[in-house]
Amino acid sequence: MSPEKIKKSEETRARILEAALRTFQQHGFERATMREIATEAGVAVGAAYYYFDSKEAIVMAFYERAQREMAPKIEEILDNARTPESRLRGVIAYKFEYFAPNRRLMSALSAHADPEHPLSPFSKDTAAIRDEDIGFFARAVAESKVKLPPRISPYLPRLLWLYQMGLILFWVYDHSHEQRRTKLLFDQTLKMLLLTLKLAGLPFLRPMHKLAADLLDAVYEEKV
Known part of the structure; x- marks a missing residue:
């Protein structure tokens, strides 16, 4: 051709x-x-x-294009950020900005959360997109030098990705003016998350480490 x-x-x-x-x-x-x-x-x-x-193929192309278009900006955010807060806030806030024109579509697609559905963000069909996105959080964690117990630390990027997905799900159904409730939720939960990460390494929390690690192993059905 x-x-x-x-x-x-x-x-x-x-x-x-x-x-x-x-x-x-x-x-x-x-x-x-x-x-x-x-x-x-x-x-x-x-x-x-x-x-x-199919329509599903079109949506998959939308996912792939979104990931391709967002990647350079996310890399730029991570390059310029200096704190865990600025990295996480920057990446997730940019996702809201990027998807805003297609918020109604995102709302409709949120009905397909079942991992068996090809359009689910948890499906095998979207695994490559999901893994690349988790990779951004892995970079944010590594460059922020977040210290967690060895058995828990490898799970953190995936947990942050799930945190992001929860915020996006709330956002697509948030009918408050300019999604004010989402902004409040994001701001407050991010502060709580960052505080939790700071406290996680304290000695008095060590008994919780094994419980948390065992739970994560069970949820993900793996040893890391």
């Missing part, structure tokens, strides 16, 4: 993706059809199916 044809194909694919996102916003993910998406994109239905064999 010539460079011109490749470029045209990429542009058509991108146009269908953008049309799909607009259609999902207008009609909801479940009610939207590939025919409506094709019409919005100005292409034949067959062409829409050529680039995306």
Whole structure:
């Protein structure tokens, strides 16, 4: 395929993706059809199916594009931040900013939380995206020199990722003015989280370390 044809194909694919996102916003993910998406994109239905064999494939492309577009900014945030708070606050706040135009779609997709569903952030289909995102938290932890017991420390990036997902879930359903309740929740829980991390290494908490580690091993069904 010539460079011109490749470029045209990429542009058509991108146009269908953008049309799909607009259609999902207008009609909801479940009610939207590939025919409506094709019409919005100005292409034949067959062409829409050529680039995306299903609505789920379109959403997966949205996830992948989001991760690709956000990565440089997240790296920049981590490069410039100097404290655990600024790193975590910067990364998560940027996620809210990035996804804001598609908040309604994110709300609709939140119904697919079952790990068996391909669009679930916990599914095997989204594992590569999830692992890359957890990697950002691993970097934030490492560069912040957070000190935790050896059996607990490896789990921290995943726990921070889950913390982020909980905030995003709250955010998509938050109908307060400019999501004021989410901002309050984020601010207060982040302070509590950072305080917990500071206190975790104190000697009087050592009896809790084994209990916490055993629980995490059981939840993740592994030894690290």
